[in-house]
Amino acid sequence: MAVYTDVSENEVTAFLADYGLGKLLSYKGIAEGVENSNFLLRAEGGTYILTLYEKRVDRNDLPFFIGLMEHLAAEGLSCPLPVKNSHGLALGELAGRPAALFTFLEGMWTRRPTAGQAWQVGEALAGMHLKGQDFALQRPNALSVAAWRPLYEGCGPRTAEVEAGLSAEIESELAFLEANWPSNLPTGVIHADLFNDNVFFLQGELSGLIDFYFACNDILVYDLAICLGAWCFEQDGAFNITKGRAMLEGYNSVRSLSVEELEALPILCRGASMRFMLTRLYDWIHIPDTSFVTKKDPKEYLQKSRFHRQVRSVADYGFTSQLLNQ
Ligand SMILES: Nc1ncnc2c1ncn2[C@@H]1O[C@H](COP(=O)(O)OP(=O)(O)OP(=O)(O)O)[C@@H](O)[C@H]1O
Ligand SMILES: N[C@@H](CCO)C(=O)O
Secondary structure, X not given: OOOXXXXXXXXXXXXXXXXOOOOEEEEEEOOOOOOOEEEEEEEOOEEEEEEEOOOOOOHHHHHHHHHHHHXXXXXXXXXXXXXXXXXXXXXXXXXXXXXXXXXXXXXXXXXXXXXXXXXXXXXXXXXXXXXXXXXXXXXXXXXXXXXXXXXXHHHHHHHHHHXXXXXXXXXXXHHHHHHXXXXXXXXXXXOOOOOHHHEEXXXXXXXXXXXXXXXXXXEHHHXXXXXXXXXXXXXXXXXXXXXXXXXXXXXXOOOOOOHHHHHHHHHHHHHXXXXXXXXXXXXXXXXXXXXXXXXXXXXXXXXXXXXXXXXXXXXXXXXXXXXXXX
């Protein structure tokens, strides 16, 4: 569960006093998530999410994340809106941690998305890319290609415990990615972690996006590559081409994909697989088994990486040339 910091009723009451939302009615820790401590908070003025930022989030990045959510919400994206206190500030402090209050987003995330939902995720992702265009702040992607080798080196010899021969496989794939990573594609603000648990649906319709704490400036279609990896594989590890096609179509219906972007998708998908395999591998090795954090399986992304390595063209993701003529 993700409540690292316990907060007392007195502390929450004092924090809330600055917001003009009336009396505190209740608050309780939310088990999901691994990065921060989240509480569902009810006050006379409504229901909110209270987030306490923990160690892994750099305080210097908080103005970017909070400013981005304000910007995207103002542009009409359905995402949590940071609530400002009576001093006009969205960021405060609670129990010695930076803390913020957000509007509550209705909906639930889905473990087994349909092709229709993959379409909606593609559509929403492209919408976010367009709405993020005028956002003034910048944050380079701290987990892009240059970060992967140091991350891998930080995993050390225990990498071999995951699978024999894994170190050699990673080294060869890293060398390929470093030598061929594209540098000429359109960039902008990307979500960078738009997994199933960060997209809410209500009665089958996408109701909003959450968790912008990996958002950064990077190649726009790299975000689509992350989503193809997170949404379009089945439990048995097989890529679902119907979902892939739906996601590409949904994205392209809002922001047209260029030939260069489509041609780069296979390497971007390989890169996205490397990124999530390595962060999972790092945690798998470094987070003690006694910790209450549920560690995610690096092998899932090893399998996905192997799939993307044998892809020959975007047709293997369900791309059809009509997409270019829309
Ligand atoms: N604005 C919101 N409205 C409704 N529920 C929310 C909201 N923000 C967060 N939640 C709930 O809190 C949970 C954890 O939030 P979030 O994913 O942002 O946490 P995190 O610790 O940053 O997680 P992650 O491990 O995914 O990075 C979500 O799964 C959701 O149930
Ligand atoms: N989405 C990440 C977890 C951190 O947000 C993963 O599945 O590895």
